[in-house]
Amino acid sequence: MVLSKTASESDVSIHSTFASRYVRTSLPRFRMSDNSIPKEAAYQIINDELMLDGNPRLNLASFVTTWMEPECDKLMMAAVNKNYVDMDEYPVTTELQNRCVNMIAHLFNAPLGESEAAVGVGTVGSSEAIMLAGLAFKRKWQNKRKEQGLPYDKPNIVTGANVQVCWEKFARYFEVELKEVKLREGYYVMDPHKAVEMVDENTICVAAILGSTLNGEFEDVKLLNELLTRKNAETGWDTPIHVDAASGGFIAPFLYPDLEWDFRLPLVKSINVSGHKYGLVYAGIGWCIWRTKDDLPEELIFHINYLGADQPTFTLNFSKGSSQVIAQYYQLIRLGFEGYKNIMENCQENAMVLKEGLEKTGRFNIVSKDNGVPLVAFSLKDNSRHDEFEVSEFLRRFGWIVPAYTMPPDAQNITVLRVVIREDFSRTLAERLVLDIQKVLHELDAMPSKKDMDIQKTKSVAAAWKRFVEDKRKTNGIC
Amino acid sequence: MHLGHHTTKFRMPENTIPKEAAYQIINDELMLDGNPRLNLASFVTTWMEPECDKLMMAAINKNYVDMDEYPVTTELQNRCVNMIAHLFNAPLGESEAAVGVGTVGSSEAIMLAGLAFKRKWQNKRKAEGKPYDKPNIVTGANVQVCWEKFARYFEVELKEVNLREGYYVMDPEKAVELVDENTICVAAILGSTLNGEFEDVKLLNDLLIKKNSETGWDVPIHVDAASGGFIAPFLYPELEWDFRLPLVKSINVSGHKYGLVYAGIGWNIWRSKEDLPEELIFHINYLGTDQPTFTLNFSKGSSQVIAQYYQLIRLGFEGYKNVMENCQENAMVLKEGLERTGRFTIVSKDNGIPLVAFSLKDHSRHDEFELSHHLRRFGWIVPAYTMPADAQHITVLRVVIREDFSRGLAERLVLDIEKVLRELDALPPNGKSMKRPADVANCHAALANGHVAKRLETDKKTNAIC
Numbered sequence: 001m002v003l004s005k006t007a008s009e010s011d012v013s014i015h016s017t018f019a020s021r022y023v024r025t026s027l028p029r030f031r032m033s034d035n036s037i038p039k040e041a042a043y044q045i046i047n048d049e050l051m052l053d054g055n056p057r058l059n060l061a062s063f064v065t066t067w068m069e070p071e072c073d074k075l076m077m078a079a080v081n082k083n084y085v086d087m088d089e090y091p092v093t094t095e096l097q098n099r100c101v102n103m104i105a106h107l108f109n110a111p112l113g114e115s116e117a118a119v120g121v122g123t124v125g126s127s128e129a130i131m132l133a134g135l136a137f138k139r140k141w142q143n144k145r146k147e148q149g150l151p152y153d154k155p156n157i158v159t160g161a162n163v164q165v166c167w168e169k170f171a172r173y174f175e176v177e178l179k180e181v182k183l184r185e186g187y188y189v190m191d192p193h194k195a196v197e198m199v200d201e202n203t204i205c206v207a208a209i210l211g212s213t214l215n216g217e218f219e220d221v222k223l224l225n226e227l228l229t230r231k232n233a234e235t236g237w238d239t240p241i242h243v244d245a246a247s248g249g250f251i252a253p254f255l256y257p258d259l260e261w262d263f264r265l266p267l268v269k270s271i272n273v274s275g276h277k278y279g280l281v282y283a284g285i286g287w288c289i290w291r292t293k294d295d296l297p298e299e300l301i302f303h304i305n306y307l308g309a310d311q312p313t314f315t316l317n318f319s320k321g322s323s324q325v326i327a328q329y330y331q332l333i334r335l336g337f338e339g340y341k342n343i344m345e346n347c348q349e350n351a352m353v354l355k356e357g358l359e360k361t362g363r364f365n366i367v368s369k370d371n372g373v374p375l376v377a378f379s380l381k382d383n384s385r386h387d388e389f390e391v392s393e394f395l396r397r398f399g400w401i402v403p404a405y406t407m408p409p410d411a412q413n414i415t416v417l418r419v420v421i422r423e424d425f426s427r428t429l430a431e432r433l434v435l436d437i438q439k440v441l442h443e444l445d446a447m448p449s450k451k452d453m454d455i456q457k458t459k460s461v462a463a464a465w466k467r468f469v470e471d472k473r474k475t476n477g478i479c
Numbered sequence: 480m481h482l483g484h485h486t487t488k489f490r491m492p493e494n495t496i497p498k499e500a501a502y503q504i505i506n507d508e509l510m511l512d513g514n515p516r517l518n519l520a521s522f523v524t525t526w527m528e529p530e531c532d533k534l535m536m537a538a539i540n541k542n543y544v545d546m547d548e549y550p551v552t553t554e555l556q557n558r559c560v561n562m563i564a565h566l567f568n569a570p571l572g573e574s575e576a577a578v579g580v581g582t583v584g585s586s587e588a589i590m591l592a593g594l595a596f597k598r599k600w601q602n603k604r605k606a607e608g609k610p611y612d613k614p615n616i617v618t619g620a621n622v623q624v625c626w627e628k629f630a631r632y633f634e635v636e637l638k639e640v641n642l643r644e645g646y647y648v649m650d651p652e653k654a655v656e657l658v659d660e661n662t663i664c665v666a667a668i669l670g671s672t673l674n675g676e677f678e679d680v681k682l683l684n685d686l687l688i689k690k691n692s693e694t695g696w697d698v699p700i701h702v703d704a705a706s707g708g709f710i711a712p713f714l715y716p717e718l719e720w721d722f723r724l725p726l727v728k729s730i731n732v733s734g735h736k737y738g739l740v741y742a743g744i745g746w747n748i749w750r751s752k753e754d755l756p757e758e759l760i761f762h763i764n765y766l767g768t769d770q771p772t773f774t775l776n777f778s779k780g781s782s783q784v785i786a787q788y789y790q791l792i793r794l795g796f797e798g799y800k801n802v803m804e805n806c807q808e809n810a811m812v813l814k815e816g817l818e819r820t821g822r823f824t825i826v827s828k829d830n831g832i833p834l835v836a837f838s839l840k841d842h843s844r845h846d847e848f849e850l851s852h853h854l855r856r857f858g859w860i861v862p863a864y865t866m867p868a869d870a871q872h873i874t875v876l877r878v879v880i881r882e883d884f885s886r887g888l889a890e891r892l893v894l895d896i897e898k899v900l901r902e903l904d905a906l907p908p909n910g911k912s913m914k915r916p917a918d919v920a921n922c923h924a925a926l927a928n929g930h931v932a933k934r935l936e937t938d939k940k941t942n943a944i945c
Contacts, residue, residue, distance in 0.1 A: 030561040030574075033795040042793035043530035046555075046785065047537070054548035056540045061548065064778055066540040071502035077536055078506070081515045083523040083735075083742040089513035089860050096505075102489040118489075124583055127777040135632055153612070165761065166777055172759070173594055173775070174633070276542075276778060283542040284743075284780040300631065302624065316632070316775055318586040318625055319523055319735060321743040321783075326505065334501035336492040401548050 017044045054401050060419045060433075061403040063247050063277040063373070067424035072330045076282075076323035084322040087304060093322045096329040097122045103332050105289045107253050108262040108271050119296055120289035121314055122275075122325055126246040127166040128316050129272035129288035133242050134170045134204075136270065136290065139297045141204040144238070150201070158198045159207045160190025161408040162214050164246070167207065176204065182410045188367070189217050192224040196231050205240050205269070210248030210261055214407060215416070216373035218248055218261065225265040240269040247373045249273030250280070254341040255348060256371065269295040275328045280335070280343070280423055285324035343423050347374035350430045351421040357434030363441055367416050374421040379414065385449035388415045394440040400433060513860050519878045519892075520862040522706050522736040522832070526883035531789045535741075535782035543781040546763060552781045555788040556581045562791050564748045566712050567721040567730050578755055579748035580773055581734075581784055585705040586625040587775050588731035588747035592701050593629045593663075595729065595749070598756045600663040603697070609660075617657045618666045619649025620867040621673050623705070626666065635663065641869045647826070648676050651683040655690050664699050664728070669707030669720055673866060674875070675832030677707055677720065684724040691726075699728040706832045708732030709739070713800040714807060715830065728754040734787045739794070739802065739882055744783035802882050806833035809889045810880045816893030822900060826875050833880040838873065844908035847874045853899040859892060
């Protein structure tokens with residue numbers, strides 16, 4: 001008889017998790033193991049490995065929400081087994097999505113009649129939203145060109161070189177050319193004049209960013225709208241605008257309500273926003289809103305049978321969880337306009353606390369603007385001995401994750417560190433971060449400069465490799 | 480008290496309300512949603528162990544895409560990819576890393592697989608100096624709607640093999656006949672959504688090899704194993720459907736179906752690096768080294784990846800096998816219960832996905848849609864739908880047997896179906912007075928909001944049977 005089988009049975013009932021054999025054996029990494037293990041052991045093993053992941057709340061690299069109220073956590077957990085796409089079975093959840101779409105459309109001043117339903121969709125994130133928006137522009141443009149008997153095989157999009165990587169993905173996967181307006185030192189967003197110059201008859205849309213990932217700046221959508229309106233009148237092309245408001249869409253309405261960037265501008269036909277950034281929901285929810293039905297070609301829409309009636313849908317993903325949609329609705333009704341405004345004002349203030357603390361050290365240039373997404377992007381005044389990458393590395397040891405990165409062309413000689421201020425980054429944390437940055441500077445000052453160390457070799461190899469990869473295409477994800 | 484306030488539905492309210500009120504309002508509205516566990520329409524997992532729920536909740540604020548910040552979570556994804564690749568007999572060397580990716584579901588996985596085939600075929604045609612503007616995919620008319628989406632959004636023609644009465648999957652011979660020089664791949668389904676049947680991928684492979692050698696075309700196969708990928712290896716290990724067949728270049732599977740994870744996770748595995756064109760891959764800086772990625776989505780939660788890994792190590796091969804065997808047995812209990820009523824024809828096969836698809840022997844007085852409707856009152860969600868062309872006169876009811884559908888529930892369902900039959904027998908015959916949901920979707924009628932819901936021509940698949 002096989003003794004080991006008997007031993008495993010007693011293992012399950014008697015031994016505590018860390019006394020059992022399950023923590024002694026090496027976990028399979030490439031192949032499934034033949035045998036089951038007790039659920040407590042599975043839980044413990046995974047939980048323990050995950051301790052070595054970074055702490056999401058100290059991840060200052062990300063715009064994505066890392067804290068929600070326990071009441072919302074409870075709603076999310078209760079909905080974790082609800083497949084969002086089963087609209088027929090979960091009509092209330094579907095209704096909540098529709099309400100969110102309408103609320104956000106109104107927030108963006110969509111030109112809707114009194115009880116007219118908004119045109120929009122919930123997505124997994126801004127990537128999906130952007131792909132859907134881009135698809136709509138592409139198809140509309142193709143249809144128009146076909147009618148005019150003109151070639152429609154070379155569509156392009158005009159954007160700034162500061163666009164997030166998902167635009168490059170859209171371009172590559174959906175076979176659209178990306179025409180990028182280059183940046184320059186001191187001007188890190190898309191220049192509307194240059195953008196409009198690049199527009200041609202094959203341009204399906206111009207994409208402006210409200211809240212550049214690099215330095216939080218809002219692009220001047222109003223100026224773009226004016227210049228493009230003029231060009232359209234001259235050329236007869238009907239080039240529209242898409243606003244990538246992934247970060248800014250839930251900031252501008254509350255902090256800068258007079259800033260015209262949304263559907264108040266006639267050429268803006270669609271807007272995406274990440275629910276999981278300043279929409280204040282955990283990762284996994286974005287929104288795309290179209291100005292009107294005419295901006296979303298019917299042939300792209302799929303009709304799902306929903307409660308015996310037709311539910312039009314336009315998404316790339318099908319089955320997915322329902323939790324984040326419910327959480328978005330929770331936030332919209334829990335906070336209301338005043339709640340979101342209060343939070344954004346707090347973020348703005350804490351960003352100023354951090355910025356002033358950094359300025360007081362006398363060692364940094366602030367690259368971000370005061371207006372825009374609440375973040376602080378900064379470079380070393382003097383990076384001859386040590387650079388921003390080292391500061392970032394050393395800060396990790398204190399637990400902070402603060403990324404360093406170089407700007408895209410033509411400003412690639414500029415390196416910045418960037419701290420994103422989220423709802424859960426309190427003033428105390430801001431002050432603590434400044435102290436720790438000072439400690440790091442202190443440590444670096446005491447060390448020999450990069451040139452004298454082997455690190456230099458590794459960094460230059462890494463940098464050369466990085467340039468090699470970046471030269472091929474824009475593929476680096478700064479997000 | 481805020482509960483009395485009219486909650487605006489179209490505009491954000493001006494004011495904040497207390498969190499308890501927000502919780503209660505939403506919680507209470509959601510009581511009117513269906514119960515996920517009684518949703519017998521879906522293949523998607525509706526129950527996991529509390530230990531796993533705990534892990535998922537702890538990871539809810541982790542953005543999966545931050546690979547640099549969450550290296551362990553990324554590592555867990557890589558392990559899942561490798562385990563699943565080996566499960567599918569990917570031809571990998573001893574310590575060779577598998578080529579694959581975690582996705583939000585099989586829709587994303589299929590789009591990525593399709594994109595890879597499209598790009599590979601385009602590159603080949605360009606190199607041959609031939610036109611590459613009319614790519615097509617050959618599938619059965621029984622494909623799930625995401626293939627139609629892929630075709631429409633990525634501008635690929637869908638060439639569908641029509642079904643016929645009694646044969647509800649893609650006929651490999653007809654499929655191979657439809658293949659031409661513009662075919663980027665043939666997609667076979669392991670586990671048709673309509674009746675759970677596995678398509679004969681081996682026969683398809685053999686016929687396609689023959690055609691390839693005759694024509695010089697190199698047409699590959701993709702297997703949509705959304706449901707079957709986590710069933711066949713455990714219940715039918717001898718069935719050759721995966722990378723053991725040389726023409727199979729990629730396979731997708733839904734982690735959230737028989738992978739036993741909640742909604743939000745799928746996997747796509749490629750046979751080898753050569754089957755995934757480099758130009759589609761994006762390189763993210765990850766811990767100072769390169770992490771190649773190929774996904775449509777970017778930011779998303781980490782919970783389902785962790786949950787998939789939990790299931791793979793918690794259950795192991797024997798655990799999955801036990802679960803699938805139980806599902807199979809409960810499917811048989813249900814099927815036999817239905818047969819005993821004498822009122823139904825069983826349309827599903829015994830082998831395949833554990834589900835039971837059945838039609839009424841006699842629908843002169845009442846039909847399957849009414850049965851479905853009446854069952855709802857008992858709490859059960861059992862969908863009824865018509866088959867695609869050319870079998871659209873056949874209507875079926877379909878019950879999917881998931882892990883959490885016990886024998887007790889199977890027996891109760893049979894009892895409730897018998898009750899419904901008795902109720903219907905006592906009612907006058909309905910004829911066409913009760914509009915079928917499919918008919919409503921079919922009619923070119925204006926909806927209440929004035930928007931004309933034009934049903935697209937029936938040659939385009941838009942009705943989602945999922």
